[in-house]
Amino acid sequence: MAENLLEELVEGLRCLPGVGRKSAQRMALYLLERNRRGGEKLAQVLSDAMSRIEHCKQCKNFTESELCEICSNYKRDASLICVVESPADVLAIENSGAFEGHYFVLMGQLSPLDGIGPEELGLDTFETRLQSQQIREVILATSSTIEGEATAHYLRELIEKYQIPVTRIAQGVPIGGELEYIDSGTLARSINERRKIEY
Numbered sequence: 001m002a003e004n005l006l007e008e009l010v011e012g013l014r015c016l017p018g019v020g021r022k023s024a025q026r027m028a029l030y031l032l033e034r035n036r037r038g039g040e041k042l043a044q045v046l047s048d049a050m051s052r053i054e055h056c057k058q059c060k061n062f063t064e065s066e067l068c069e070i071c072s073n074y075k076r077d078a079s080l081i082c083v084v085e086s087p088a089d090v091l092a093i094e095n096s097g098a099f100e101g102h103y104f105v106l107m108g109q110l111s112p113l114d115g116i117g118p119e120e121l122g123l124d125t126f127e128t129r130l131q132s133q134q135i136r137e138v139i140l141a142t143s144s145t146i147e148g149e150a151t152a153h154y155l156r157e158l159i160e161k162y163q164i165p166v167t168r169i170a171q172g173v174p175i176g177g178e179l180e181y182i183d184s185g186t187l188a189r190s191i192n193e194r195r196k197i198e199y
């Protein structure tokens with residue numbers, strides 16, 4: 001019986017991204033041999049998170065409340081919306097400290113081959129938001145993959161029907177990056193999307 005339970009624990013840990021059989025086995029044995037209290041706490045927190053964390057009614061980010069902390073913060077600029085692919089993107093932008101608006105989280109990107117269309121991304125909810133709120137700008141912050149670009153293109157056409165200005169995050173040479181090590185696609189985009197230096 002114990003061997004079966006151990007195997008179930010190893011298989012359970014393998015659901016995490018980047019965790020193969022060996023890593024899952026190491027984690028399981030570590031918890032059982034050296035940190036049972038940590039394992040019990042992890043089990044409790046996982047159970048609570050899976051049952052209590054839902055999607056924000058307005059932006060679809062993760063939250064325990066009807067509205068997330070960002071959407072319910074009256075100090076944030078609700079007229080400025082940044083569209084991202086995942087909650088991880090929200091965290092990345094928030095950590096930059098450069099954005100004070102609201103978000104809309106797609107929870108993916110358009111991918112017809114995978115059966116992901118506008119309905120799966122909740123774009124009906126987004127469109128309702130465009131109609132019902134005073135929005136002065138929408139920033140598209142999708143990835144620069146083919147699917148991310150297709151998603152941004154679709155969103156731009158959707159938003160322009162409401163005559164709301166649409167911008168796209170800049171993409172190109174990272175701070176501290178040396179040109180000789182930058183891939184040609186990134187370098188081409190940085191040259192094509194160059195901007196005037198203000199004096």
